[in-house]
Amino acid sequence: MSTSTLPAFCEGVQYFGEPLPNFEKFGATPTIAPGMKAIADPHDVAAVYQTLLAADALRYLTLQVTSSKASGHPGGFASCVEAYVSLVMLGHKNIPTEVGHHAPGFYSAMFMDRSLEAMGITTVTQMRERFREKHGLLGHLSGYIPGILAPAGPLGQGQHFAMAGALLHPDKLFPVTIGDGGLGEPYIMSSIGHFHTAFPKATNFLPVLVWNGYSQEHHSMVSTWDNDRMIAYWQGNGFEEVILVDAKVFDDADQPGAYVDSTQFSFDQRLVFTEAVLSAADKAAKSALGGKLTVLILKQLKGAGMHARGAKSHNLYPQHTLDNPDIIAALKTRALSPEAWSTVRANLERAGGGPAAQTAITESVYPLSTLPALKLEDFEVGGANKVATTSMGLLVGQVGTADRRYLVTNADGNEASGIANINQALKIIHPTPDPLYNQAPDGQVYEPLSEDACAGLAAGLALLGSRSLWCSYESFAINGLPIWQTVTQAMAELRRLTPSTVCLFTAGALEQGRNGWTHQRPEVENYYAAMMRNGNIFLLFPTDSNSIQASYEWAISTHNKGIVIVASKSPLPIRTTLEQSRQALRDGAIVLQETPGTKTVVFAVIGDITLLPVFEAAKQLAQAGIGARIVSVVNPRRLYRPTDVAWETCSDPDGGFLDDAGFENLFGGDALIAVTGGASGTLEPVILRTTAKRETFAWKRGETTASAGELMAFNGITADALVHRATQLVS
Numbered sequence: 001m002s003t004s005t006l007p008a009f010c011e012g013v014q015y016f017g018e019p020l021p022n023f024e025k026f027g028a029t030p031t032i033a034p035g036m037k038a039i040a041d042p043h044d045v046a047a048v049y050q051t052l053l054a055a056d057a058l059r060y061l062t063l064q065v066t067s068s069k070a071s072g073h074p075g076g077f078a079s080c081v082e083a084y085v086s087l088v089m090l091g092h093k094n095i096p097t098e099v100g101h102h103a104p105g106f107y108s109a110m111f112m113d114r115s116l117e118a119m120g121i122t123t124v125t126q127m128r129e130r131f132r133e134k135h136g137l138l139g140h141l142s143g144y145i146p147g148i149l150a151p152a153g154p155l156g157q158g159q160h161f162a163m164a165g166a167l168l169h170p171d172k173l174f175p176v177t178i179g180d181g182g183l184g185e186p187y188i189m190s191s192i193g194h195f196h197t198a199f200p201k202a203t204n205f206l207p208v209l210v211w212n213g214y215s216q217e218h219h220s221m222v223s224t225w226d227n228d229r230m231i232a233y234w235q236g237n238g239f240e241e242v243i244l245v246d247a248k249v250f251d252d253a254d255q256p257g258a259y260v261d262s263t264q265f266s267f268d269q270r271l272v273f274t275e276a277v278l279s280a281a282d283k284a285a286k287s288a289l290g291g292k293l294t295v296l297i298l299k300q301l302k303g304a305g306m307h308a309r310g311a312k313s314h315n316l317y318p319q320h321t322l323d324n325p326d327i328i329a330a331l332k333t334r335a336l337s338p339e340a341w342s343t344v345r346a347n348l349e350r351a352g353g354g355p356a357a358q359t360a361i362t363e364s365v366y367p368l369s370t371l372p373a374l375k376l377e378d379f380e381v382g383g384a385n386k387v388a389t390t391s392m393g394l395l396v397g398q399v400g401t402a403d404r405r406y407l408v409t410n411a412d413g414n415e416a417s418g419i420a421n422i423n424q425a426l427k428i429i430h431p432t433p434d435p436l437y438n439q440a441p442d443g444q445v446y447e448p449l450s451e452d453a454c455a456g457l458a459a460g461l462a463l464l465g466s467r468s469l470w471c472s473y474e475s476f477a478i479n480g481l482p483i484w485q486t487v488t489q490a491m492a493e494l495r496r497l498t499p500s501t502v503c504l505f506t507a508g509a510l511e512q513g514r515n516g517w518t519h520q521r522p523e524v525e526n527y528y529a530a531m532m533r534n535g536n537i538f539l540l541f542p543t544d545s546n547s548i549q550a551s552y553e554w555a556i557s558t559h560n561k562g563i564v565i566v567a568s569k570s571p572l573p574i575r576t577t578l579e580q581s582r583q584a585l586r587d588g589a590i591v592l593q594e595t596p597g598t599k600t601v602v603f604a605v606i607g608d609i610t611l612l613p614v615f616e617a618a619k620q621l622a623q624a625g626i627g628a629r630i631v632s633v634v635n636p637r638r639l640y641r642p643t644d645v646a647w648e649t650c651s652d653p654d655g656g657f658l659d660d661a662g663f664e665n666l667f668g669g670d671a672l673i674a675v676t677g678g679a680s681g682t683l684e685p686v687i688l689r690t691t692a693k694r695e696t697f698a699w700k701r702g703e704t705t706a707s708a709g710e711l712m713a714f715n716g717i718t719a720d721a722l723v724h725r726a727t728q729l730v731s
Helices: 045-067 075-089 100-112 116-121 122-131 160-167 187-198 229-236 267-289 324-334 337-352 390-403 419-428 450-461 474-493 524-534 544-556 578-587 612-621 659-668 678-690 707-713 718-729
Strands: 174-179 206-211 241-248 292-299 409-410 468-473 499-506 538-541 562-566 588-595 600-608 627-633 671-676 694-696
Touching: 045 075, 045 100, 045 267, 045 324, 075 100, 075 174, 075 267, 075 292, 075 337, 075 409, 100 116, 100 122, 100 174, 100 337, 116 390, 122 671, 160 187, 160 206, 160 229, 160 450, 174 671, 187 450, 206 267, 229 241, 229 292, 241 267, 267 292, 337 659, 390 499, 390 544, 390 671, 409 450, 450 468, 450 474, 450 499, 450 524, 450 562, 468 474, 474 499, 474 524, 474 562, 524 562, 524 678, 538 544, 544 562, 544 578, 578 588, 578 718, 588 612, 588 659, 600 659, 600 678, 600 718, 612 627, 612 718, 627 678, 659 678, 671 678, 671 718, 694 718
Parallel strands: 174 206, 206 292, 241 292, 409 468, 468 499, 499 562, 538 562, 600 627, 600 671, 671 694
Antiparallel strands: 588 627
16 A cells, blocks of 8 residues: 555554554454444454454554653553453443543544544544643543543542443443552442442443553552452452453463563464453453443553553653654554554444444433422521421432432431431332331432442433432542542533532531531532632532522533532521522522611621521621621622633533622622631632622631530631621721
């Protein structure tokens, strides 16, 4: 094939090689014919041969693309590429990963199956140019990339996406690659274990362990295990079918050590090894789809076929340019003929029914049940005290009854958060039916004792298109935040609409007096406060039971956002009507009370319990002739200025911000005191915009106390302290 007749997509390929042995016989005609979605037989010689070609193609692309920027991570994916390609050749393209460092390998696969054409990348040259660049191929996987099922960055997250996909699409397989470096994270096995207990029939996710002996910078912590111990580990964690392929068994190059590189085998032996992986992948896929909890393990040296081996292959250093001798040697060794590139392109494009950008489950909007209008109760202002979380729980029950896919997750128990009514309406998923504890095998309340598992499945379901709710004690939520943040960042980039990931955080620090500081960690609110600037994060502090109903009503109607509702489980006064609550969500805040005086002190208050000392302070100030305006800050993100927030960069942008005139009407006065029983960062928008003399009263640290009032006093949040500081500010 002359240069002029090279496949157009090969523009930018640095090196081409001679056809491999028997190419005309086994490699020239794509084994996946037009109209087919997969190979017919994993033992067919042509299918095995062309699976090997695809593995070499992805190795070559991964190394050349990363070398073009002397940046990125080629080694990990190189060690599992035979397993990945085998699953694709078998027609499976819904493949998330736990390993963000495998990004260049996944991008190479998306390029070869033409998915990247959806973002204007049609040649290797363009792929090289846009790798690790803005609006290009991100350093780690993201939902922004066509065909990529889910984001990947921090370890221990990928299995959540695979399990969520398995729940929503029981007829499809969701393989998920897991690195042995990340296997040390406890979240992987614990989350799979609870999921399998709760959903024993949903076995159509397939962990694919990349057992290559190395982590990021050293040997992996499981590198000393032998095969029997690794098999026993998975069996001990409930896996019925453990399928392990060890490259060492096929080595005819006398490589030392337990981990070997299959690209060093003779060509004939490489084919034998590839057939073993292909048939193992076929067996594993059928087992997982057939109702058995299954794992596929590929044991092969990290960096197989790359410029280096072991941890040294993990990432490229500044010297690893396309002119580096080690890079050149590796690329030339892996180089394919133009004809082989054409075969690989045809097979990977046809596999699964077309490019992943068109066929992956995340490339279309998941069909949802239509929700009826929620039945809200407009409690009378000044009437009997109500528990806000309980009021929201009634609405959650309505949503779950109408949408049987809807899932509620909670690690510490709904009853402890004042939302036992959720359990009563939707039932806790448990293999032991028990009406006393609201347990049923077909329930919709998922309760593993792990915030990571709760946040992971709830956020994963939302990312893949379904409705969910993550409930947590505010103080414990930090253990689930990493994956929730990962998902919300991905939602900001998605090319499709998906339900927002919604959270309810209850039992705030002020309610946890007798439990002491172990349950008093509202500093987590600063984490969310910082995220509000992302553009699609909304941190809501409902004033009362009416306010929380309006908050959830709005949250369940939104898309591509992360919405956190923080509320108390104590009976508290009703201070707003439903309509006022909706207005507060639109404007960011609402005036609860205004008393006249010679001067006006504005109290900008976040929370519900914290309003108690503020109202008392306003009463005392009135007696001194000083006016006060109490403003409940419900939706602080609305109080930022548009330029403070990256809202316009979101795929589903929300540009709703309170203008300067509206801000002045709410917060204009002679002095402003910002009050929160949590972290002060939540009030940044108010402090940022006010021009009045100002002060902040906020959480400092926890202590064991008998009441919320005593705990507020420990943190300096008392009526007397507020009055004293207000008087100083207006004097």
